[in-house]
Amino acid sequence: MKLGAIEAGGTKFVCAVSDENINVEDRAQFPTTTPAETMAQVFAYFEQHPVDAIGIGSFGPVSLNQDADNYGFITNTPKLAWKNYDFLGAMKAHFDIPYYFTTDVNVAAYGEYQAGAGRGKKNILYWTVGTGVGAGYIQNGEFLQGYSHPEMGHILLRHDPRDLGFEGVCPYHGDCFEGLAAGPSIEKRFGKKGNELDPSNEFWEIEANYIAQACVNATLILRPDIIIFGGGVMKQSQLFPQIQTEFVKQMADYVDFPEISNYIVHVELGDDAGITGALMLAKKATE
Incomplete structure (x- = not known):
């Protein structure tokens, strides 16, 4: 099983792939510019590195209410190009796999909770x-x-x-x-x-x-x-x-x-807390 992670920060996106034991096998990063530019690189990355599930931690605010019409959106962010962007919907349109979608701080919290x-x-x-x-x-x-x-x-x-x-x-x-x-x-x-x-x-x-x-x-x-x-x-x-x-x-x-x-x-995990947590949450999504 291959697991994917996206740590979507206000400055940069980090994508990574691991095995089921959270051993990172590949990672890449690119600047957070516009959805059209940045997400094209995300889609290309996971086309080159197919995975069975992806954990996403995004800058926000984001909508995490699964009953809301805008669940999975980046909402009222000061990064105006990303305001009301359907992040999770865009990912699902490209890759029909399980996802765990939450905030960038939540994935880092989970990494520290489990391994830090x-x-x-x-x-x-x-x-x-x-x-x-x-x-x-x-x-x-x-x-x-x-x-x-x-x-x-x-x-x-x-x-x-x-x-x-x-x-x-x-x-x-x-x-x-x-x-x-x-x-x-x-x-x-x-x-x-x-x-x-x-x-x-x-x-x-x-x-x-x-x-x-x-x-x-x-x-x-x-x-x-x-x-x-x-x-x-x-x-x-x-x-x-x-x-x-x-x-x-x-x-x-x-x-x-x-x-x-x-x-x-x-x-404790330094700059790897977010990616570690996102990979762990990807695994949780498969369960």
Whole structure:
């Protein structure tokens, strides 16, 4: 049995093929441009590498309500070329095989749950902070989903007093979590990417404050066993002790939580979390 995966990100698409034991045999990536250009490359890839099922993790928002007319669509995305695009329908029109369709953060969460930092945990929260901010939550082995998937990247936070003049970059909410802490917000403030900013810059304390606030909110609402962070911004290793310290301060001994160094942690699978999870979900689709 051959399994396929698509990790559809706002910047790039990654496609991969594995055997039934999730040993990756081939992978490719290409820029996220327009549906016509990018999906042509996806179709060509799986024509060259036939598979028995595909797991898809897509940037969003996406419609995951299987009773909705737009199930499988990318919906109200700021990437306007992809707005209201029938992603799953386009795939089914080309390949009549089983699919597992979910968000890009959900597939990464599943990879970490099965094979990364979430191994052995029942309830894990995976958060990515990069070009955007998004989260996937797994409770007792199932994705948290109501009317559709959560959008925890757009929760509202309190402005750090040192950052009051920054209005945020989210086109919908301005200074939500994504608007204050995602990669583009750093570029807006400094005119350069976060990885070009000195690790000792005071801004990282501000960033840690925002991320800690999000962790406090998630802890009070979800009570996860672990909070796992991935994404380009989180490759700043100095952030983790800063977030952990700020989290403890903000929580103020109100509720208990696991030992902090084992509670707010970095992704173990790195940039492979999404592809790994998508392949695992492809296998689940065949079952």
